[in-house]
Amino acid sequence: xxxxxxMPRVLDRLREAGLDxxxxxxxxxxxxxxxxxxxxxxxxxxxxxxxxxxxxxxxLFVSLNYLTMPGFTDLKDEVAAxxxxxxxxxxxxxxxxxxxxxxxxxxxxxxxxxxxSEMIGIREAIEAIKKRFPHLxxxxxxxxxxxxxxx
Numbered sequence: 001x002x003x004x005x006x007m008p009r010v011l012d013r014l015r016e017a018g019l020d021x022x023x024x025x026x027x028x029x030x031x032x033x034x035x036x037x038x039x040x041x042x043x044x045x046x047x048x049x050x051x052x053x054x055x056x057x058x059x060l061f062v063s064l065n066y067l068t069m070p071g072f073t074d075l076k077d078e079v080a081a082x083x084x085x086x087x088x089x090x091x092x093x094x095x096x097x098x099x100x101x102x103x104x105x106x107x108x109x110x111x112x113x114x115x116x117s118e119m120i121g122i123r124e125a126i127e128a129i130k131k132r133f134p135h136l137x138x139x140x141x142x143x144x145x146x147x148x149x150x151x
Contacts, residue, residue, distance in 0.1 A: 005051035
């Protein structure tokens with residue numbers, strides 16, 4: 001199931017009905033930037049984190065639909081936040097998605113300016129994540145059931 005992760009309280013019923021994996025869409029692992037981009041109504045970033053925790057503790061395969069924007073996703077602080085989220089919530093997979101959005105509009109919307117000295121590059125960011133989390137699946141696809149069951 002692809003979701004924004006806004007309703008952790010319904011996850012148990014879905015799991016009991018046969019749900020075995022979730023993919024949560026994120027543009028950032030930091031509350032301020034997530035909130036500025038998604039402008040959530042009726043839920044908060046804390047609900048998304050609770051959803052991830054409940055999904056993992058319920059034995060679900062947890063994937064991130066990670067919206068990627070050069071100049072933001074590859075900021076050192078953003079990579080560190082992603083690493084913390086993977087570690088804390090036991091993420092099984094990241095599906096890296098190109099955020100097809102005007103960069104200048106995006107940066108205005110999330111409230112950041114250019115910080116070239118803080119960028120490490122998208123390729124380097126992905127390689128750093130691979131190195132730190134060798135078990136983590138990465139790609140641009142939904143894994144087959146057999147693959148998603150490997151934990």
